[in-house]
Amino acid sequence: MAKDPQLPTEIQQNALFQVLSNSLVLSHTAPYLSCYDVLNLAATSRGLRFLVYHTPQVFRRLDASNIKAAQRAVAPRNSTRHGWPSVQVGDENVTAEDFLSAPLRGIFSRLRRLDILRDVQVLKLDGLSVTADLIHDILTDPSYSVRILSLRGVKDLNEHKLCQALQYACRRSRPKGTPRLKGLYIFGPKDKNPSEDEEDPPRSSSPTSPAAVAAVWNMRSHAALTASLPEEPETWYTRRGEQFPRAKLSADWASTLLACEGVIAFDAVLCGGPRHYNSRAYGSVSIDALNAAGSPVGVPHFNVATHSVDGCAGCGSAPEGWTVWGEDSSSSDIGRFPLLAPPPLHSSNLSAAMCPTGHSPPSRLSCLSKKEGQEKARFIPRCFDCLRDRYCSGCNRWWCEACYLGAFSPGGSNSVANLAHVTKSCWECGMNCKECIDITQRMCKTCGGGYCLIHNEGSDLDACDWCVGRSRVRRLRELY
Known part of the structure; x- marks a missing residue:
């Protein structure tokens, strides 16, 4: 390619370096590259090395799920003096936690030596082998500065120990400024990787055979149709019904979300049904009448919401009201609004992680400049126990406790006789x-x-x- 004589010599020779010297361009370009690619870029020249290692925004987001070393079941056999020692099979001094977390600990040790780990604020460990002891270190070790952590679809995780670590980190007697972690993704499914859905064409038959040709064209049409289909609706605010693929959540998570309220946000919220103590409508509905009408007895005092529903089919609302985005811009939003997947790409702010698509983070200016006629992003979080016998999974309609008590109501204005033609x-x-x-x-x-x-x-x-x-x-x- 011929050089343009009108451009200065330093721009002709170092065009990429000149572009990346702008910290704004570099900070918005780095999240699209893997950590491996960024380190390879730094190894090309001394100028780029200085630029990469002395710009904190470059390593603000780290996706460890794309690192091959983190996907290995066993850490490297050679041990180093500064890093995490290798895990040898048959070593009696090595616990199961050490064995499973060795690959990630080795990666974090190398990043710590390169003085990169302290800049990581958004960390994704989706689908990897993660232990509760490793998460405890991320919460308490001052060498970590992680503000948003994603653990969706992880393996070998002891959820009971993780809940204990989170509750301990959010205790009232905790040191000031701790924990640094402010957001945790763990309930939802991990992000889909397009490369995982692609399959190689069948090689068993000849490419000229009708079966092979048909299989190839079916694969191409499936890929084209998948690319043309709209994206999956956004959780909670757009997608109604069950939000998590899990069959049942552990009972420890309800107490964990309650203990971490106001400190750490999750990709789930507590149920606001009137049968729970944390509900704004607690006491407004007779619990004895619900029990007499056949509603489930023994509903826990606190429970994690697993369903997102619209307003009641009868009254259009719920006893506890709606959860509306942007109606309160105070710091009490932590715990009231869920984190939305995927984690933010260019920010580590909770407001950016919670903000629905098409809306702005809550602030005084955004409230004043709100567009007229803009539809509010809102939903009603409920657990399965608060929807039992009053929710239809076919059309996602439901009836609140004020409109419909239950299938065995003893009578009265809210008896099943008034709604027998409805449900x-x-x-x-x-x-x-x-x-x-x-x-x-x-x-x-x-x-x-x-x-x-x-x-x-x-x-x-x-x-x-x-x-x-x-x-x-x-x-x-x-x-x-």
Whole structure:
């Protein structure tokens, strides 16, 4: 390529260095590169090395899930004097925690020697082997400056020990300025990697055979269709229904979120149903009436919200009200609003991690310059116990405690008789309203009860499992 004589010589020779010398350009370019690529860039010249290692924003975000050394099950065999010692199979002095966390500890040790670890504020460890002891070190070791940590889909993690470490770090007698961690992603699924979905074309048959040609074209059409489809709706504010792929969360997480409220934010929030002590509507609904109406007895005092729902199908709201983004710009937002995936790319601020798409972080200026007619980002967080017998998984409609008590209400203005034409739940899981059951024709002709698609795959039922079981008991009594 011929040089342009109109440009100065130093620009012609060091064009990339001149561009990256702008700290704003460098800080917005580095997050798109892996740590390996950034270090290779620093090794090209002394000027770029000085620029990379003396700009703190370069290593503000570290995605360790892309590092090959972190994905290995065993650390390198050679031990170093300054780093984490290698883990040898059969060593009696090595615990399981040391063995599983050795690869990540070795990486962090090398980054600490390069004086890079102290600049990392957003750390992603999704899908890696992570132990509770390693997270405890990140919370308490002053060499770490992590503000947002992502542990989605990690392996070998003792959640009970992690909850204990988080509760200890957020205790009232903690030192001032600790913990540095302000946001933790752990409940949601890890981000999808496009390279993982791509598969190699079949090599068993000849490329000229009809089967191979059809398979290749099916793969290409699938990739094109996937690329053309819109992105998955944003959790909590846009996507309704169940938010997490887990079947059931540990009971320790509710007490952990309560202990960390105001200190550490999570990608989940506590349920605001009126049966919980933390609810703003606690005491406004008669618990005895809910128990008499067949609502689940023994609901925990605090519970993690697993579902995001719209307003009640009857009154359009909920006893505890809506969770509306931007209605309160105080520091009490930590714990009220969930962190939204993925973690922020160019910031380590909690407001940026919580802000829904199309909205701005809450501030005085953003409240004054709010567009007229802009739809508010809001949702109602509920746990499964507060939605049982009053939520339809087919259409995501639900009925609050003030509009519908339960299937066995003793009578009154809120009895099931007033809403018999509206809702009839699945006997097994308490899901699906009457409209959805009628469409799928999952009705028991004996008792009129319904079954959802998950618990019965038949097109029409002469008798449900409950009626069949009752008839069997009657027959046994007649025989004996």
